[in-house]
Amino acid sequence: MDVKAVCLGMLTDGEASGYDLKKQFESTFGHFFAAGYGSIYPALASLASEGYVDCREVPQEGKPDRKVYRITDAGRTRLLEALEKPDPSHKVRSEFLAMMYFAHLMTREQIDTIISHRKQEFDQYLKMFADFEADGLKDWTPGMRFVCGFGKAVTTAIRAYLEEHGDTMTAKDTDNRKAAAG
Amino acid sequence: MDVKAVCLGMLTDGEASGYDLKKQFESTFGHFFAAGYGSIYPALASLASEGYVDCREVPQEGKPDRKVYRITDAGRTRLLEALEKPDPSHKVRSEFLAMMYFAHLMTREQIDTIISHRKQEFDQYLKMFADFEADGLKDWTPGMRFVCGFGKAVTTAIRAYLEEHGDTMTAKDTDNRKAAAG
DNA sequence: CGCAACATGTAAGCGGTTACATGATTAC
DNA sequence: GTAATCATGTAACCGCTTACATGTTGCG
Structure with missing residues (x-):
């Protein structure tokens, strides 16, 4: 595909x-x-x-x-x-997560900026899904509903996770950047 | 990155x-x-x-x-x-969702096969996250915890969605493939 | 006896991204 | 006036995937 x-x-x-x-x-x-x-x-x-x-x-x-x-x-x-392919791929490529993995090498400001950008993007997606539902869900096929619901479920979960855990990397009072650089 | x-x-x-x-x-x-x-x-x-x-x-x-x-x-x-990049990407490329979007052109058997393959793969991920937590969460940085938690949250949401809605495309008694082909 | 783990790399190819090139119409 | 929308395409590039190439050790 x-x-x-x-x-x-x-x-x-x-x-x-x-x-x-x-x-x-x-x-x-x-x-x-x-x-x-x-x-x-x-x-x-x-x-x-x-x-x-x-x-x-x-x-x-x-x-x-x-x-x-x-x-x-x-x-x-x-x-x-x-459409006969029995095991189609589903891949994520995330610079975002890769960078967050190394959050201990970043400043609090950098992390906060990134997290808030992400929140905004996922909010836009959420809005889009809401618009889809408001609009014309009526003549959609089951497949389209499934895909839209999938996106909404994933995005909702991410959004909640960011809200709950987005500050866990900035809570500490140390900025590890200098330690790492020096 | x-x-x-x-x-x-x-x-x-x-x-x-x-x-x-x-x-x-x-x-x-x-x-x-x-x-x-x-x-x-x-x-x-x-x-x-x-x-x-x-x-x-x-x-x-x-x-x-x-x-x-x-x-x-x-x-x-x-x-x-x-690591200074303020808005790192987070991309999904899913043949899986693309195919599901066209579920009305597939047979029930095809859809079921795909959904069950997906469930298996996500279960493996879930197991992996559980292993991470059981193992060595102790000396992890906040960033590593965040990324692992993120993956777990997303995968859990997907797994639940598949369980709840994975059969909505096969529930109908019509096989639209013939209609589409003819 | 075969498979997994250890260990390094190259080369061709594929698929997608980005920048370039062009230009009229319409709405704010 | 300026931005968005309509409308098509090319070409260079980039980065990743896959297949190839080679060979030992140790486990079951």
């Missing part, structure tokens, strides 16, 4: 342009499978060359032609094959 | 070989910052060439010489600089 496969999946919901897909990668997929134009446009070009999608060019004035992609039968087959 | 910086951080705890560091990347860092030999050995070579670590070769019989690295003063300075 790479960017190409996800594009294919999104296109089962109806035709769309690269620009449209980007918005979905940012919003619904943002917290677990982000992708930028540099991944999406080449992915669509590649899918088109392989016959997994059709491309229809819609002329526009003052803007580049809008390229609208539609999934083909071969594309559907390919997607279903991609 | 890349692999090189993390190696530097690990070396503040005492000298070690690439092989030693790999074990730490697998165990304590495994759930949020994994790295293999293909990253670690080049990282150490690079750090050595830049003067951030010293290398001492310990001859051994029947095995390649053990190369033991020690952080230098320049290395400590470099590490402290790396």
Whole structure:
């Protein structure tokens, strides 16, 4: 399941342009499978060359032609094959946790700054999940609900953990930075 | 904070070989910052060439010489600089959630297989965290406790979510795969 | 007899990120 | 006027993954 496969999946919901897909990668997929134009446009070009999608060019004035992609039968087959993988990955890469691991080498100010930045980011996610629920949960598939609920559950847990334990590294009255440096 | 910086951080705890560091990347860092030999050995070579670590070769019989690295003063300075970053990343990349998003295109069997694999993996993590706590929490720094607690909190939340909602995608009596393919 | 642990590394490749390049329209 | 939105793409780069290459010791 790479960017190409996800594009294919999104296109089962109806035709769309690269620009449209980007918005979905940012919003619904943002917290677990982000992708930028540099991944999406080449992915669509590649899918088109392989016959997994059709491309229809819609002329526009003052803007580049809008390229609208539609999934083909071969594309559907390919997607279903991609969905056969029995043990898909779930990876975290966190500079944040790596740095916190070495909190004893940092100043209290540095730690506080980082923790408060994190809190803000997770609050934004929480807001996003709330918006999803307020909005259009009605015509969502069970899978979409599951993924949204998953994100909300994880983010809620993290947010609570930061609130409860975010100050445990700054509570001490010693600044270990000098000791470590010297 | 890349692999090189993390190696530097690990070396503040005492000298070690690439092989030693790999074990730490697998165990304590495994759930949020994994790295293999293909990253670690080049990282150490690079750090050595830049003067951030010293290398001492310990001859051994029947095995390649053990190369033991020690952080230098320049290395400590470099590490402290790396730790100044005010907003380190925390990224999730999940084929798992991407696939679940398209659960309506999968069979119940496929979904069940994936969910049960996930449960097993998260149970292993939970066991690992429990082992950490049983073992040597005594001489841990606050940062290490924080990171371990973070992992435990997140994993616990996920595990509970899977238990409660893992079957919501298979509850329906329709298999949408055929409809999607046809 | 086979597997895990010990121990080091290289090289190709893959996939994603970032910066670059272009430019009109609309809303504040 | 200036920022955001619409709209497409390329190319260089970066960093990590995977496979390859080699060989001993010790345990069950």
